[in-house]
Amino acid sequence: MGTTTLTDLKLRFDVTEVGDVVHEARRELARALSVNKGVRRLEVGGSWSDESEAHLLADTLQSSRTLCHVSFFPKEHEIVTSLAGMLSPKISANYSLLSMSGYGSFLRGGHWFQVSEVIRRNCALVTRAAHFVIGTKVKYCAAALELVHSNPGLVEKVRELASVDEDEAASRIKESLKSMSELDDFMRLAGVVRYGVTCHSRDDGLLL
Structure with missing residues (x-):
């Protein structure tokens, strides 16, 4: 079936500078994802150090009815744990997420157990x-x-x-x-x- 809808999206942030412009750009991308109804598969990598950006991503994952497969491999490994903590309180209301991958050592805690059970x-x-x-x-x-x-x-x-x-x-x-x-x-x-x-x-x- 021919389509122009974007279904797979890869985001990689390799910018090393820390500043309002960089953070705002990433936040805008996260906000755009929250209202997008076409993306089915999302891969995020590179620098993603700001927890407010991770919070926006968590909100997107919790509310999206179309995002099924997510890979999250930021340079800052600890942000994966933060994301899991943000997801776990409300993730049970999500009926779209079918797979989620990240750094193995951070996918073994209690919060990730809740996410994996929903998946x-x-x-x-x-x-x-x-x-x-x-x-x-x-x-x-x-x-x-x-x-x-x-x-x-x-x-x-x-x-x-x-x-x-x-x-x-x-x-x-x-x-x-x-x-x-x-x-x-x-x-x-x-x-x-x-x-x-x-x-x-x-x-x-x-x-x-």
């Missing part, structure tokens, strides 16, 4: 949702689709499992979401009814 959960949800899309119509797969239907990784997983192209995968996801809005499907998947919903007439002509 593990999101990957499992995407897999379950994809199985719903390709035909496994069970309640826990339907629930997963509701949570991660906007995750770009779902399109990739459906492509992988169904051996279809991106357009077809997106179309199948859309149709699956539509089917969930149908009363019969919803009631059956929720376990309220076994086969479907049927309305019966009462003696006064009203429907039960």
